[in-house]
Amino acid sequence: MKRALHYIIFYGALLGLWTLLAELKIWPPYLFPTPWGVAESLYAGFQDHTYWIAIRVSMQRVLIGYGISVVLGMILGLGVASNKFLEETMGGLLVSLQSLPSICWWPLALLWFGLNQNAILFVVIMGSLLSVTLAMEDGRKQMPKIFGQAGRNLGAKGFKLFWYVLLPASLPFIVSGLKQGWAFAWRSLITAEMLYLSLGLGQVLMMGRDLNDMSAVIAVMILIIAIGYVVDGVVFKGMERHLQNKWGLTPAT
Amino acid sequence: MSANAQNVSARFPVPVEPLGQVRSGSPRGGLAPVAVGRPAHSVLPEISKVSLSEICLSYRAQSGERLLALDHINLQVQRGEFVCVVGPSGCGKSTLLHLIAGLQPQTSGQVFLDGKPVQGPGPDRILIFQDHGLFPWLTVGQNVEFGMKMKGISKAEREEKTRHYLRLVHLAKFENSYIHQLSGGMRQRVAIARALATEPDVLLMDEPFAALDAQTRDLLHDELERIWNDTGRTIIFVTHNVREAVRLGDRVVLLTFRPGRVKSEFPVELPRPRHLEDPTVARAAREILDELRDEINRSLEAEYNEGVKPRIEPGGEL
Numbered sequence: 001m002k003r004a005l006h007y008i009i010f011y012g013a014l015l016g017l018w019t020l021l022a023e024l025k026i027w028p029p030y031l032f033p034t035p036w037g038v039a040e041s042l043y044a045g046f047q048d049h050t051y052w053i054a055i056r057v058s059m060q061r062v063l064i065g066y067g068i069s070v071v072l073g074m075i076l077g078l079g080v081a082s083n084k085f086l087e088e089t090m091g092g093l094l095v096s097l098q099s100l101p102s103i104c105w106w107p108l109a110l111l112w113f114g115l116n117q118n119a120i121l122f123v124v125i126m127g128s129l130l131s132v133t134l135a136m137e138d139g140r141k142q143m144p145k146i147f148g149q150a151g152r153n154l155g156a157k158g159f160k161l162f163w164y165v166l167l168p169a170s171l172p173f174i175v176s177g178l179k180q181g182w183a184f185a186w187r188s189l190i191t192a193e194m195l196y197l198s199l200g201l202g203q204v205l206m207m208g209r210d211l212n213d214m215s216a217v218i219a220v221m222i223l224i225i226a227i228g229y230v231v232d233g234v235v236f237k238g239m240e241r242h243l244q245n246k247w248g249l250t251p252a253t
Numbered sequence: 254m255s256a257n258a259q260n261v262s263a264r265f266p267v268p269v270e271p272l273g274q275v276r277s278g279s280p281r282g283g284l285a286p287v288a289v290g291r292p293a294h295s296v297l298p299e300i301s302k303v304s305l306s307e308i309c310l311s312y313r314a315q316s317g318e319r320l321l322a323l324d325h326i327n328l329q330v331q332r333g334e335f336v337c338v339v340g341p342s343g344c345g346k347s348t349l350l351h352l353i354a355g356l357q358p359q360t361s362g363q364v365f366l367d368g369k370p371v372q373g374p375g376p377d378r379i380l381i382f383q384d385h386g387l388f389p390w391l392t393v394g395q396n397v398e399f400g401m402k403m404k405g406i407s408k409a410e411r412e413e414k415t416r417h418y419l420r421l422v423h424l425a426k427f428e429n430s431y432i433h434q435l436s437g438g439m440r441q442r443v444a445i446a447r448a449l450a451t452e453p454d455v456l457l458m459d460e461p462f463a464a465l466d467a468q469t470r471d472l473l474h475d476e477l478e479r480i481w482n483d484t485g486r487t488i489i490f491v492t493h494n495v496r497e498a499v500r501l502g503d504r505v506v507l508l509t510f511r512p513g514r515v516k517s518e519f520p521v522e523l524p525r526p527r528h529l530e531d532p533t534v535a536r537a538a539r540e541i542l543d544e545l546r547d548e549i550n551r552s553l554e555a556e557y558n559e560g561v562k563p564r565i566e567p568g569g570e571l
Contacts, residue, residue: 149356150386154400154451155376164399168390247389248433 033215041219050204051223058189058200059227061117065124066185070178073129077136078166091137094130102127102188106195120192120200127188128181135177139170172243179236186228201227300368302487303330303353303378303455308362310348322348324512326362330455335481335488337498339545340508341552346491347383349513350457353489354380366455376400379448380457383464385440387432393443394419394428400451418446421480438469442476449484458490462497471529474500478526495545496538500529505541510548511555517544 015035022034029037045051080086080094105126109119143166151165193202201224208216308326311319322345330336340346351357353364355374364371366378379400387396397418398411406414419425422442432440441461448456462470478501481488492498498505505519519541523533 146382146384146386147388149351149380150382150388152374153354153356153380153386154447155374155403156399160403164403165388169388171390243390246431246433248431 030212031214033218037215038218038222041213041215042222045204045216045219051220053199054201054204054220055223055227057198058193058202061120061193061200062124062185062189065121065189066128066182068121069125069128069132069181069185072125073132073181074136074167076129077133077138078140078162080133081137081140087137094133094137098130098134102184103191103195106192115196117198120189120196120198123192124185124188128185131177131181131184132174135174135181136170139173139177140166142173143170172247175236175240175243178239179232182231182236183228186224186231190224301329301365302332302334302367303489304328304365304368305349305353306363306365308349308352308364309360310345310352311360321512323352323359324514326508326513326515328506328515330487330489332454332487333485335490335501335503336506337490337492337502337504338506338508339492339495339498339541340513341510341545341549342493344508344510344548344552345513346493346508347459349508350380350459350489350491353455354378354457356380376404376451377453378455378457379451379453380459381441381444381448381461383460385444385461387440387443387447389432392429392431393424393435396432396443397447397450399447404451414450418450421449421483422446422476436469437465438473441465441473445477445480449480449486453486455487455489458488460492461490463492463494470497474529475526477501495541496529496534499523499534499537499541500527507541507544508548510552516548 018035022029022032022037026032033041042051076090080091102123105123106119109122113119113122147165147169148161151161156165189200190202190205193200194206196203201220205217205220205224208214208220305326305328308323309321310323311321314320326349328336338346338349348357352359353371355364355371355378371378388399391399394415398415401411401414415428416425419428422445424439424442424446427435427439427443432443435443444461445456462473465473474497477488480486490498490501495505499521502521505521507516507519508514509516519537521537523531523537527534
C-alpha cells in the first residue's frame with residue numbers, strides 16, 4: 001500500500017516535470033512532445049496495427065535467437081567447465097569477447113548472411129550467447145559435486161545425466177545469467193533492427209525519426225522498455241520463485 | 254606391506270585369518286571362525302559379493318609430491334553381509350566407498366563384484382552419501398523413482414515400487430513433498446528408499462547418520478537393520494563411530510590413518526537386535542577403540558602439526 005503510494009508520487013512527479021517542460025515550449029513540440037502526444041502516438045500505433053506487427057516480428061526473432069543462444073551456450077558452457085583444456089583456452093577468449101558490443105558483428109553478418117533476417121539473428125545470438133555460456137560454466141562449477149555423483153551412481157550418464165541431473169541442478173546458479181542473456185539479446189535485436197528495414201520495433205523507432213515524429217519515437221522506446229520489463233518480471237521472476245519453492249532457497253540476488 | 258592384520262586374543266573380537274588373499278572366490282581359510290547363522294562364513298568356496306584386491310590410491314598433493322591415500326586394501330564381503338568400516342577421519346574410508354561405487358578410479362588394484370571387475374558406476378552398487386545427495390528439484394517420490402527411470406522401467410512399475418519403498422521407510426505420506434521440507438532424518442530415509450528402489454545388490458553407506466541427532470540415529474539404526482533383514486542386501490557401512498559399527502555390523506573392519514590400510518577385522522557375534530547402549534556392544538566397541546586409539550592419535554597429531562589436513566575429496570574427478 002505504502003509502496004503503491006511511493007510509485008504514484010514518483011511517476012506523478014516525473015510526468016508532471018515532463019509536462020511542465022513540454023508546456024514551457026523551450027523546444028518545439030516535434031522535438032519535445034508532451035506525454036499526451038506520446039500516448040496518442042501509442043494509441044494510433046496500436047490502432048493501425050503497426051505496433052502489433054512490430055512486436056510480433058521482434059518477439060519472434062528474439063525468441064529464435066535467444067533460444068539458439070541458450071542451447072548453444074549451455075553446451076559450450078558445460079564443455080568449458082568440464083574440460084581443463086577448453087577452460088584454459090576458450091574460457092579467457094569468452095570473457096574478452098564479452099567486451100565487444102554485439103552490433104560490431106553486424107558488418108560481418110551482412111557479408112556472411114546478406115541483408116536479411118539471418119543477419120539480425122546472428123547479431124542477437126552473438127549478443128546473448130556469451131552471457132549464457134559464462135553463466136553455465138559458472139553454474140556448473142558452483143553446483144555441488146554431489147548431484148553429479150549421485151546421478152551417475154543411480155545410472156544416469158551421457159545425455160540423461162545432463163538433462164535430468166546437471167541441467168536442473170545448475171538452474172539456480174544460471175538463472176541470473178539466463179536473465180542477463182535475455183537482456184543482451186533484446187538490446188542486440190533492437191539495435192540490429194534499427195540498421196535494417198525489417199518490420200520490427202527497431203525499424204518503427206527509426207521510422208519515427210525519419211518522419212520527425214518524436215512522440216512516435218518515445219512511444220516505441222516505452223514499448224521496448226515495457227516488453228523487456230514484462231519478460232523479466234513474468235518469465236524470470238516466475239522461474240526464480242519456482243526454483244525457490246522447490247529448493248527452499250532464499251533469493252540468489 | 255598391507256598384511257598387517259593383528260590377531261587379537263580377547264574373547265572378543267575373534268581373530269580372523271591374516272589378510273592378503275587376493276583372488277576373489279578363494280576359500281576363506283578353514284581355520285577362520287564360523288559365525289553362527291551366517292552362511293556367508295561357510296568354509297565352502299564361494300565367490301564374494303564384493304571383493305577388493307590390492308586397492309591403492311595415490312594423489313598429487315598441492316606441494317607436488319605424491320601421497321598414498323589407500324595402501325593395498327584387501328577385503329572380502331559376502332552376500333548379505335553387513336560390514337562396517339571404521340577409521341580416523343582422513344583414512345580414506347569414504348574414498349574407498351567411492352571406488353567401490355565406481356565414481357572414482359583407483360590407482361591400482363581391482364574391485365570385483367560377484368567376481369567380475371567393476372568398471373564405472375552401476376545401479377547394482379548404490380552409494381548413500383553423508384549429506385544424502387537427494388535432488389532438491391524433484392519431489393520425494395520422483396527422487397525415489399529416479400534410478401528406475403534411468404533404467405527405463407515402465408511408469409506403472411515405477412509408481413508401484415516408489416510407493417512400496419516409501420512405505421518401507423515410513424514416508425508414504427511425503428511422496429509429493431520437496432526435500433527441503435523434510436527433517437534430516439527423513440532425508441536420510443528418502444536416500445535409503447531411493448537407493449533400495451534401484452534394487453542394488455550392494456548398499457554403500459558413507460557415514461549416513463553422522464549429521465543426525467542421537468534419537469533420530471537410534472531410530473534409523475533400527476530401521477536400517479529391519480530393512481537389511483527384510484531385503485537381504487549386502488551393506489558396506491562407513492563410520493567413524495565404533496559403537497555404531499558394532500551396533501550394526503556383522504564384521505567391523507578397522508583402517509589405519511594415512512595411508513589407509515586394513516589394520517584388523519573384528520567379527521561381531523552379538524545377537525540381534527542390538528542397541529547402542531547394550532553393555533556387550535559397549536564392551537566390544539571398547540576393544541576396537543583400543544586398537545583405533547593409536548590411529549586417532551596419529552591423525553590428531555598430523556592435524557595439529559599440519560594445521561590443515563590435506564584431505565582427499567571423495568570423487569575428486571568427475
